[in-house]
Amino acid sequence: MxxxxxxxxxxxxxxxxxxxxxxxxxxxxxxxxxxxxxxxxxxxxxxxxxxxxxxxxxxxxxxxxxxxxxxxxxxxxxxxxxxxxxxxxxxxxxxxxxxxxxxxAPLPAATAHAAEVVGRAAASAKHVVTSALRKLGT
Missing domain, CATH: 1.10.10.10 (Winged helix-like DNA-binding domain superfamily/Winged helix DNA-binding domain)
Incomplete structure (x- = not known):
């Protein structure tokens, strides 16, 4: 090569x-x-x-x-x-x-949509975990 x-x-x-x-x-x-x-x-x-x-x-x-x-x-x-x-x-x-x-280059529309869905799911999961930890007092 x-x-x-x-x-x-x-x-x-x-x-x-x-x-x-x-x-x-x-x-x-x-x-x-x-x-x-x-x-x-x-x-x-x-x-x-x-x-x-x-x-x-x-x-x-x-x-x-x-x-x-x-x-x-x-x-x-x-x-x-x-x-x-x-x-x-x-x-x-x-x-x-x-x-x-x-x-x-801008992401294709389908890829951008998938990234947005994954990002929202990650943010939601973070919120759930953070809320649960607050309830436990940590």
């Missing part, structure tokens, strides 16, 4: 990953090579070369539709980078680590 750090060391590949991240916030259909070429202003062969490296590192997935290919970000391999980097941040900042603003 290619070293993830070698893969993300290239600025063009990081630009492609950023673009795929921002596009994933708008929808989950994937981003075509044509869109990547257009938005980044680099040649199609260059984009294809970098997408191949990203695909081999499992950082992107591809969906084929006829002659067109749509790429989506796959963040799982970046956990290795996260695991390596976090101890340095903790050591450098301790409890004063800066807040990192990460744009996330």
């Amino acid at each position: 290619t070293d993830i750090f070698d893969v993300i060391a290239d600025g063009t590949r990081r630009d492609i990953l950023r673009l795929l991240l921002s596009e994933s916030a708008e929808g989950d259909g994937g981003t075509s090579v044509t869109q990547i070429v257009s938005q980044l202003g680099i040649s199609q062969p260059t984009v294809s070369k970098h997408l191949k490296v990203l695909r081999e590192a499992n950082l992107v997935t591809v969906r084929e539709e006829g002659q067109r290919r749509f790429y989506s970000l796959s963040v799982g391999p970046l956990e290795e980078v996260d695991d390596w980097l976090v101890p340095f941040l903790i050591d450098a900042y301790g409890d004063q680590a800066p807040m990192i603003d990460i744009p996330f």
Whole structure:
């Protein structure tokens, strides 16, 4: 397997990953090579070369539709980078680590509803337990 750090060391590949991240916030259909070429202003062969490296590192997935290919970000391999980097941040900042603003795609409606139901159930359970402990005098 290619070293993830070698893969993300290239600025063009990081630009492609950023673009795929921002596009994933708008929808989950994937981003075509044509869109990547257009938005980044680099040649199609260059984009294809970098997408191949990203695909081999499992950082992107591809969906084929006829002659067109749509790429989506796959963040799982970046956990290795996260695991390596976090101890340095903790050591450098301790409890004063800066807040990192990460744009996330909105949850699908069904997932958001399920999260809300689970959250309400957890709050209700906490209330029941807290009330019971008060009655017991603890």
